[in-house]
C-alpha cells in the first residue's frame with residue numbers, strides 16, 4: 001500500500017486510533033552532500049540537495065498500525 005503524501009493543506013491521521021501527531025516514517029532518499037572537513041578531519045555537511053525521496057512506510061506511534069493513514073484537512077488550511 002502506498003502512503004498518501006501530506007500537502008500544504010492536509011495532514012496524516014491514523015485511521016485506526018485517530019492519532020494526528022506522532023508517526024515513525026521510513027523514508028529513502030538520494031542526497032548529494034557538500035562535506036567540508038576542518039584541518040583536524042572533522043566533517044561537516046554544509047549543503048544538502050535531495051535528488052529523490054520516497055516514503056516507504058508510516059507507522060502510528062500510538063497503536064503501532066503500519067500504513068493505515070489517511071489525509072485530513074489541517075485546521076485553518078486554505079485549500
Ligand SMILES: [Zn+2]
Pocket residue numbers: 014015016017018019060061062063064065
Ligand atoms: Zn494509530
